[in-house]
Amino acid sequence: MGGRRGSRTQRKHFKESRENVWKRPKTDSSSDPNNPSSNNTAWQPFATQNPSFDEYYKEQGLVLPEEWDAFMEMLRKPLPAAFRINSTSQFCEDIRLLLENDFMKSLQAEANEGSDLEPIKPLPWYPDNLGWQSNFSRMQIRKNQTLERFHEFLKLETEIGNISRQEAVSMVPPLFLDVHPDHFVLDMCAAPGSKTFQLLEIIHHSTKEGSLPDGMVLANDLDVQRCNLLIHQTKRMCTANLIVTNHEGQHFPGCRSHKNISNGSETMNKLEPSINQLLFDRVLCDVPCSGDGTLRKAPDIWRKWNGGMGNGLHCLQIHIAMRGLSLLKVGGRMVYSTCSMNPVENEAVVAEILRRCGGSVELVDVSNELPQLIRRPGLRKWKVRDKGVWLASYQDVRKFHRNGIVPSMFPSGRNYMDPTDNSQKSENVENGNSEDVAQPDDPVSSLDNLEEEVSDLPLECCMRIVPHDQNTGAFFIAVLHKVSPLAAIQDKSVSSQRNLSTKNDELHENLSDQVAEEINGLESSSADGTDEKVVEVASEADGKISEVASEADEKISKVTSEAEEKISEVALETKLVDDGPDGVALETNSVAAQPPADKKIDSAKAGEKRKLQSQGKWRGVDPVLFFNDEAIINSIKTFYGIDESFPFSGHLVCRNSETNHVKRIYYVSKSVKDVLELNFQVGQQLKITSVGLKIFERQSSKEGTSAPCAFRISSEGLPVILPYVTKQILHASPADFKHLLQYKTIKFADFVDAEFGRKAANLMLGCCVIVLREGGKTSSDCVQPDASTIAIGCWKGRASVSVMVSAIDCQELLERLSARMETEKGTLAQEIPGEPDEKQDMSGENINLNGGTQC
Numbered sequence: 120m121g122g123r124r125g126s127r128t129q130r131k132h133f134k135e136s137r138e139n140v141w142k143r144p145k146t147d148s149s150s151d152p153n154n155p156s157s158n159n160t161a162w163q164p165f166a167t168q169n170p171s172f173d174e175y176y177k178e179q180g181l182v183l184p185e186e187w188d189a190f191m192e193m194l195r196k197p198l199p200a201a202f203r204i205n206s207t208s209q210f211c212e213d214i215r216l217l218l219e220n221d222f223m224k225s226l227q228a229e230a231n232e233g234s235d236l237e238p239i240k241p242l243p244w245y246p247d248n249l250g251w252q253s254n255f256s257r258m259q260i261r262k263n264q265t266l267e268r269f270h271e272f273l274k275l276e277t278e279i280g281n282i283s284r285q286e287a288v289s290m291v292p293p294l295f296l297d298v299h300p301d302h303f304v305l306d307m308c309a310a311p312g313s314k315t316f317q318l319l320e321i322i323h324h325s326t327k328e329g330s331l332p333d334g335m336v337l338a339n340d341l342d343v344q345r346c347n348l349l350i351h352q353t354k355r356m357c358t359a360n361l362i363v364t365n366h367e368g369q370h371f372p373g374c375r376s377h378k379n380i381s382n383g384s385e386t387m388n389k390l391e392p393s394i395n396q397l398l399f400d401r402v403l404c405d406v407p408c409s410g411d412g413t414l415r416k417a418p419d420i421w422r423k424w425n426g427g428m429g430n431g432l433h434c435l436q437i438h439i440a441m442r443g444l445s446l447l448k449v450g451g452r453m454v455y456s457t458c459s460m461n462p463v464e465n466e467a468v469v470a471e472i473l474r475r476c477g478g479s480v481e482l483v484d485v486s487n488e489l490p491q492l493i494r495r496p497g498l499r500k501w502k503v504r505d506k507g508v509w510l511a512s513y514q515d516v517r518k519f520h521r522n523g524i525v526p527s528m529f530p531s532g533r534n535y536m537d538p539t540d541n542s543q544k545s546e547n548v549e550n551g552n553s554e555d556v557a558q559p560d561d562p563v564s565s566l567d568n569l570e571e572e573v574s575d576l577p578l579e580c581c582m583r584i585v586p587h588d589q590n591t592g593a594f595f596i597a598v599l600h601k602v603s604p605l606a607a608i609q610d611k612s613v614s615s616q617r618n619l620s621t622k623n624d625e626l627h628e629n630l631s632d633q634v635a636e637e638i639n640g641l642e643s644s645s646a647d648g649t650d651e652k653v654v655e656v657a658s659e660a661d662g663k664i665s666e667v668a669s670e671a672d673e674k675i676s677k678v679t680s681e682a683e684e685k686i687s688e689v690a691l692e693t694k695l696v697d698d699g700p701d702g703v704a705l706e707t708n709s710v711a712a713q714p715p716a717d718k719k720i721d722s723a724k725a726g727e728k729r730k731l732q733s734q735g736k737w738r739g740v741d742p743v744l745f746f747n748d749e750a751i752i753n754s755i756k757t758f759y760g761i762d763e764s765f766p767f768s769g770h771l772v773c774r775n776s777e778t779n780h781v782k783r784i785y786y787v788s789k790s791v792k793d794v795l796e797l798n799f800q801v802g803q804q805l806k807i808t809s810v811g812l813k814i815f816e817r818q819s820s821k822e823g824t825s826a827p828c829a830f831r832i833s834s835e836g837l838p839v840i841l842p843y844v845t846k847q848i849l850h851a852s853p854a855d856f857k858h859l860l861q862y863k864t865i866k867f868a869d870f871v872d873a874e875f876g877r878k879a880a881n882l883m884l885g886c887c888v889i890v891l892r893e894g895g896k897t898s899s900d901c902v903q904p905d906a907s908t909i910a911i912g913c914w915k916g917r918a919s920v921s922v923m924v925s926a927i928d929c930q931e932l933l934e935r936l937s938a939r940m941e942t943e944k945g946t947l948a949q950e951i952p953g954e955p956d957e958k959q960d961m962s963g964e965n966i967n968l969n970g971g972t973q974c
């Protein structure tokens with residue numbers, strides 16, 4: 120149960136993500152053939168070179184000198200399209216077989232006959248042949264029938280949610296997260312949501328029939344508009360196990376209740392959460408980055424790229440990653456990833472968080488996982504470049520009068536100013552003053568005289584995917600394991616690192632402004648294809664905080680979460696960073712610094728809690744409320760004959776405090792319910808933009824309002840409730856089912872199966888469920904729905920039955936069912952040669968599929 124079925128997607132988003140970025144910018148009229156002043160009538164792609172880029176990456180040694188040309192050549196080629204089959208789709212297997220047996224073979228045959236087509240192929244490292252790559256131009260699609268058919272197929276399945284377009288390398292980080300269905304997963308920078316979708320697939324994978332997974336995904340993003348993209352993207356998943364929030368990752372609320380929770384039983388007071396702190400088994404930290412790994416998809420980056428872009432994001436990336444680690448359970452795994460090639464955004468960030476965590480966090484060697492994925496080990500040495508000057512260590516920062524460069528950007532992380540570092544002291548003393556050697560415009564920006572640093576951390580365990588290894592974009596991934604609470608580090612290096620962190624943090628503010636200038640206006644496409652501001656500068660984030668903070672009601676919650684956050688930050692600086700329940704020192708500190716809103720909640724009576732619950736607190740965001748209106752719930756239960764075993768209590772939420780005006784009721788899993796209860800307990804620290812699966816919707820039509828039940832079952836929610844529906848449900852023959860999908864409305868008397876027509880006429884006025892009857896079953900057989908069951912929501916009117924499914928979902932169902940029946944027919948014809956084929960395809964009236972196959 121769970122997973123997607125039949126919701127519409129956000130066309131706009133997918134159009135955007137499919138947009139071929141290899142086109143001339145609108146403002147460029149120089150090559151307009153209709154423009155007489157144009158001196159170049161041929162189509163011109165973006166300039167795909169940038170001398171600073173060459174200089175920067177040649178020096179960093181990302182690839183061997185002899186590989187450089189191959190690397191650059193690949194970066195200049197358009198990126199093949201990649202997509203994934205949704206593993207929780209009801210039609211997952213059908214789609215995979217169609218790709219393997221039809222499209223791949225047909226295109227291969229054409230290629231063998233000498234056409235210039237490249238066959239589509241599965242990504243060898245993606246499990247179960249669910250990840251695919253294709254490489255065609257629009258021109259080829261127009262000229263070739265198989266390709267055109269393939270293209271139409273891709274469009275429809277993407278729209279439906281059975282396929283997700285996603286750059287190949289962007290599919291990698293969730294695969295290294297080792298997510299299990301019972302995990303609580305935090306996706307810290309989640310929009311537009313490609314990886315969130317993958318995480319949800321894993322959570323839903325192999326869930327038992329009639330139940331929801333025990334785990335959940337909390338997808339967060341700073342940008343509210345991008346959160347909306349994410350919501351539309353994940354809607355196709357039809358999941359009750361997702362919460363979407365809108366916070367700065369680095370300030371994600373701690374949601375720690377200071378009450379003792381006795382147990383997690385359902386009988387507890389509804390406002391008593393069964394968890395007392397929001398900690399996660401897995402954290403995905405896919406941070407904002409300069410995005411030069413997406414150059415093949417977003418060639419405008421060539422023009423905008425400069426060496427300072429990565430520097431400006433470094434501190435923000437550390438802060439987000441540190442927050443992720445503090446929210447990670449001991450024993451948990453975090454993946455840090457970027458679509459940038461720059462070591463300052465990658466190895467330097469990982470090195471700094473390892474130093475800050477002082478042994479509590481380790482890099483995991485995942486070289487044995489996904490062996491078919493070609494990757495390169497992380498670097499242990501790199502240099503920093505600032506405004507045309509190379510810096511090999513933090514010493515050079517003073518030497519060359521650099522601002523906004525922090526020690527953690529360098530391989531050793533040393534600040535060379537640590538008063539406890541005697542060797543350094545003497546070095547400084549010897550030099551008198553480091554400024555005396557400064558040559559700001561030293562033409563040598565060369566490295567000849569610079570002392571090269573090498574990290575002593577096992578950064579080779581990180582991985583970098585480079586484009587020319589397997590014809591992809593570039594990506595960086597590090598897998599981290601939290602072995603113990605982020606505890607105090609007692610030795611000398613602690614104080615050194617503390618200074619270092621402080622220095623970093625001080626400089627962060629300056630950097631934010633600086634980077635805003637340097638990369639102002641840089642926009643590109645993400646690895647996931649959606650146009651996005653790849654570079655999310657810290658100053659933007661800061662600006663957003665101030666905006667938000669200016670709103671009075673939000674101030675309270677800010678105080679709450681920020682106060683808690685400050686505890687973590689202070690703790691971090693004093694090496695008491697863990698949010699874990701086992702962090703004794705934190706326990707003491709948190710109580711001392713308990714935020715005011717928490718105090719309020721702690722002392723509140725039940726009535727006050729209810730009041731808080733009904734008013735919401737985040738301005739501009741509808742409140743999230745448990746839906747407890749017994750009258751409405753009972754009318755739904757009675758009308759649809761919902762089995763008592765279906766867990767209603769505490770699982771329904773709405774976004775409107777006035778029950779009479781509630782239009783939509785959402786269903787949440789037990790895991791999400793637990794988080795919501797905790798969130799109420801801690802004063803609604805989470806700013807929730809979306810939660811749960813729409814399960815019931817109020818009837819608004821004239822006929823609808825006269826039906827005995829005011830709510831219909833929504834198509835997204837149908838798979839969840841279907842096994843429990845005992846009334847208003849009928850099983851239709853394949854012919855009648857197909858007619859419904861084709862004609863949308865059928866009069867009772869016009870059904871092929873007259874008995875079905877009579878039964879339909881006897882249903883109560885209102886929403887009903889029509890299930891496709893399995894082959895061999897008669898209308899009187901009682902069928903227990905399962906994962907293979909195909910069912911649609913319909914409306915039983917006064918004289919007819921009408922489908923309540925979107926046109927595109929009807930089209931998809933018709934296509935999938937026809938394909939299955941074609942396969943059936945073929946198999947049967949092979950098995951019984953010469954036998955007349957008694958089956959007919961979906962256009963026939965008397966189909967009787969054999970039992971033992973999916974209907």
Ligand SMILES: C[S@@+](CC[C@H](N)C(=O)[O-])C[C@H]1O[C@@H](n2cnc3c(N)ncnc32)[C@H](O)[C@@H]1O
Binds near residue numbers: 308
């Ligand atoms: C590389 S994109 C994430 C892509 C996403 N993980 C996916 O697979 O679809 C980075 C995201 O970080 C968000 N972001 C920027 N600054 C942030 C912050 N301080 N906290 C949380 N999210 C942030 C941006 O809005 C952007 O959506």
